[in-house]
Amino acid sequence: MQPHRPLTQPIRRLYAGLDALASAERYLFTPVDIRALVPDISVEAYRALLSRAAKEGQLERVCRGLYLYRPAKPSTGLLLFHAAARLRAQEFNYISLETALSDAGVISQIPLNWITLMSSGRSSRIACGRWGTIEFVHTRQKPQNLAAQLDYDQRCHLWRAQPPLALRDMKVAKRNLELIDWSAVHELV
Known part of the structure; x- marks a missing residue:
């Protein structure tokens, strides 16, 4: 048989x-x-x-x-965001830093095909070939402490920092603040 x-x-x-x-x-x-x-x-x-x-x-x-x-046939240009959500599904992550500030109109220049997120996981940069790079920056912040400062972005499948939180993250992470349009910040706050 x-x-x-x-x-x-x-x-x-x-x-x-x-x-x-x-x-x-x-x-x-x-x-x-x-x-x-x-x-x-x-x-x-x-x-x-x-x-x-x-x-x-x-x-x-x-x-x-x-x-x-x-x-x-993905219909959106959101692959890096979706990849970040899948790669760190077990961690607390949210779009922040330069990416969140650029989307809010506070930073006019950021590298193309590069997204920045805060993560409860370790800091790392993940090269995603022709799509670009995902940068995770470690945070010790707890979701319950940030809930009022985050909005869920359905398209990206990730939480997104409101501009004041993204600015705070920039300072805490010691990022370059020279590209920030402070007049745009004052309009948002």
Whole structure:
């Protein structure tokens, strides 16, 4: 008697599973997410499967631990924000510093394709290839102490600091304050 064989090839099961899960809002997957779709194959076969999916243009590595499923056709330019939310899902994170201040019109120049967030996790910069860089800056602040100064940004899937908090974070993190338009700050406060 022959051992039981899956009815479809692993690559087809992978694509069918990703097609079922993916959308224009959910297009980033971790290796654990992907592995759950083909749990019956060996580690070596799984690595080969990821490589094949990348060669076929279906999966694209964004950074360590995160893949973009290209057929989902993300409709927004928010990949870095969505990647930050997925990468640090177990931490307290919020958009702050230069990114929050630029979006509020307080800073006119920030590097393109670079976002800054405060995080309860360690400080780090994560290169995301052609999409840019995510910078996490460690904070010891507790969510309950900042709740009144944060707004949830549904599009980004992250909390966002209101300008006064982002300014405080800039000072605490010893960031360059020269690009701040102080007249714009006074209008917001």
